[in-house]
Amino acid sequence: MYKKFRTNKSEEYTHPLKELVHCAECGGKAIYRHRVAKRKNGNMWENNSFICSNKNSKRNDCECKPIKLEELEEKVISAIKEEIQKLYDNAEQKINTKINFFKKQLKIYECKLKEKNETIKQVYKDKTENVITTEDFNIIYEDLLKEKKLI
Secondary structure, eight states: OOOBBOOOOOOOOOOTTTTTTTTTHHHHHHHHEEEEEEBSOEEEEEEEEEHHHHHHOOSSSOOOOOOOOHHHHHHHHHHHHHHHHHHHHHHHHHHHHHHHHHHHHHHHHHHHHHHHHHHHHHHHHHHHHTTOOHHHHHHHHHHOOOHHHHO
């Protein structure tokens, strides 16, 4: 059905994963294999895959099978998506932790501001009821405003 495979030895086939793929069984470096054949009906057949270099050169008894390029790319894309999702989830968790921290800080400062406003109202009430003098009121009021600005 197929004629003999044509492999142009002088042509170097490259792929971005070429140096990164290793055999799962023996740990040998996987090589990128590009095969083309012409069928009896005249149609061209093409196969791109990675295969263990030890199996390809028959250096040891590695029993692994070649993995098709499309299948390998799908696995790599899936692994990258999983890592991106982990990074996203981790970043989201850190952001939520910081948001919660700042919300608590905001509540603390709102309470402090409320206390200062209540104190200012009380000091003003004391002035209107002549409990304190105008001079004392001015001194206390200025101090309270400075404290309020620091909050």
